[in-house]
Amino acid sequence: MSSEGAGLVRSEVPASGRELKFRALMAELRRGILDGTWPPGSKLPTERALAVETGLSVTTVRRAYEDLVALGLVERRQGAGTFAAQPAADPPTGAADRRIVGVLVPDTFFYYPRVLQGIERELAAAGARLVLACSHYDPAEEDAALERLLSAGVHGLLLVPTLHTASDPGRRADDLLALPVPAVLVERRLAAYGPGDPTEHVCTDHEGGAYDAVRHLRALGHERIALLVRSDAPTTAPIESGFARAVADLGLPEPLHVRDTREGWNPEGADRAVAALRAAGATAGLCFGDREAALVLAAARRAGLNVPRDLALISYDNEFADVAEIPLTAVSPPKFQVGRLAAQILLRRLADGDASPLHQVQLRPRLVVRASCGADRPAEAARKSPRSTS
Structure with missing residues (x-):
């Protein structure tokens, strides 16, 4: 290398x-x-x-x-x-069939399999080859994986870096942008930098997803809506921001906000969360993610609450929300489309260089309505609120 x-x-x-x-x-x-x-x-x-x-x-x-x-x-x-350097002999279809794209994800079991399917679909259609690496959310392992990808001769990178744990996310992003091949970030951006974010990226609009969930619950008549999240996930901050904006825009009372680490989200922690919901008079909650929502669902049952009559729930992620004891209404990020679009943008960058405009794309998730919120059909909420998009 x-x-x-x-x-x-x-x-x-x-x-x-x-x-x-x-x-x-x-x-x-x-x-x-x-x-x-x-x-x-x-x-x-x-x-x-x-x-x-x-x-x-x-x-x-x-x-x-x-x-x-x-x-x-x-x-x-x-x-x-x-x-x-002079390019190699021109192939009939341009350079796409020679392209090798390195893909770095933090996990290959949850969330990212569908993203990878979208990437693989697009690269295969372009005749490009994918080289996959996984960081397991470990910065040192992420660096080693990047070295291996560059040593493999990749022409470009699709990266899901651990920006949320970096002491200086901006500097880390600068390091990635200075790599010797183009890089497009996937489900990562420097949101706090606003227009100062220099990265090319494709992300889910998690703020919009949380906003739509609150708006849906409000359309069903709920006013005291709680937010229950993992505190150690990169998606938490935008979900919290979108939730707070919806509460403010809709004039709702100050909500209950439950935060805990993944380890803290266990049956005992879920029991404490449900007790806090009851004490606060909350009748609905948005839970990030599916695992946490399933734990809250079970805790509500242990507390003698009926879901959705006593407590309406919306999950965030839609990985396995449909197989919960009571199928969970869920915010569903467009994972496949995120991967596919990121691959398209990288291939365009490889073909056109800086002649290609810088892409900074957010895709709004959709709300999949199931039994846990008390509205079996999206149209029911739409009839109650002309602003509802669910």
Whole structure:
């Protein structure tokens, strides 16, 4: 693997100022080659000229050129200089059939299998090949996986990084954007940065999903609506934000908010949550995710409550909400479509380089209405509230 790839994915030790400047130079050179600023066969500036132009050392520029040679983007000609590499013989369908796409996900058992199906469907249609890696939500394992993917010669990356546990998410995102191949984030973005988010990404609009769930419950007549979430999940923050916005927009009373870790969500914890719901007078709740909602459902039964008559429930994720003891109404993220669209955007980026616009896409989830909220059909809520989209 090139020194560039190895340096970028080891984030345990903060990068020096010199290293950051090197990464910026690499990214700029790569973009210039991919977007045609230096067309195939054109001569790049000499090492000394580029060092003077950028203010970097000749050694840093030489290292960048050597890494670009290793990536096949430039070639050295003895006594002549450095040139943008000529593409291989043009295949009849362009370059898509040669593309190797690295995909990094944190989990292959929950949530992401459908995302991967969407990615695989799109890459297969384009004749591209997928190389899969899994981080298990471990930053060190994530870095090692990135090294393996780059060593495998991938042309682009679809990444689900652990931004929510990073001490500096913006810096981590900058590291990923400076990798020697294009990267599109999947179900991750720098929401707190607003328009300052530089990432190309495709995400579920979790804020919108939570908002629609509250609006649906309000349309069914509920005013005291609780939010029950896992505190250690990357999806929690946008769900909480969407829930709070809906409560404010609909003029609802201050809601009960139950937060606990995955380990804390167990039968005893669910019993405590249901007791808190009863004490607060809550008649409905949005639970993130399906496992937590199933635990609350069982705790409600132990407390002698009828679901949905005494307590209406909506789950968030729709992984196995339909097989609960009482089928759970659920917010259903468009996982397959997220994966498919992310793959399309990466393939377009590989084909067009910086000529392709930066995509920052959010897809609104849908609400799948089942028995647990007391409205067996979406149309029932729609008749009660002209604003309802469920």
